[in-house]
Amino acid sequence: HTRERPYKCIICEQACTESGSLKRHMLIHTAEKPFKCTVCEYVCTSSESLKTHMMTHTGVKPHKCMLCEYACRNSATLKRHLLIHTGEKPYQCTLCQYAY
Template identity: 45%
Template sequence: ECNSSCGTASALKVHMRTHSGEKPYKCTECDYRCTDAGALKIHIRKHSAEKPYKCSECDYSCAYVSNLKRHMRIHSGEKPEKCSGGDYQCTTTAGLKLHM
């Protein structure tokens, strides 16, 4: 049983697709399919040169906000990934896995 609640009928419709497996939105460039138009719009950036997220500190730009957040750690010095066996810290999970 699902305990999810949605604020609108359209949000509920999209949510119900996670249970039915329906993925009506398809990328024209590859086999990617998804449950909502917003996800498809974000996915399509993989196939284009669109990089709407810009760093305010340098010339870096990217297609996804998550990449910009990760990049900004370079400027802030934030190192949220910590080794449980020592003092090692780094900016990404991938970096921590390499350390291990």
């Protein structure tokens, strides 16, 4: 488990541990979006993004809050929701004392 990233993007500074990861990354530069929703016009660059998108059509919300009834489609949204329960405000304005 080395942190070596031998696969480097020729366009930007991105470096990857696997060739497949670099191939997926390169889609950002080509604007190619090979994954298409079968229900609507949505297109994206990764199968994972398409999988998450499909939940908008099925109503599936696999990430559930253990403290209330809240449920959502992805873990990042659940992590942000949990801040409601902890009162934590991780983001602070650089110009004033406002935190959120």
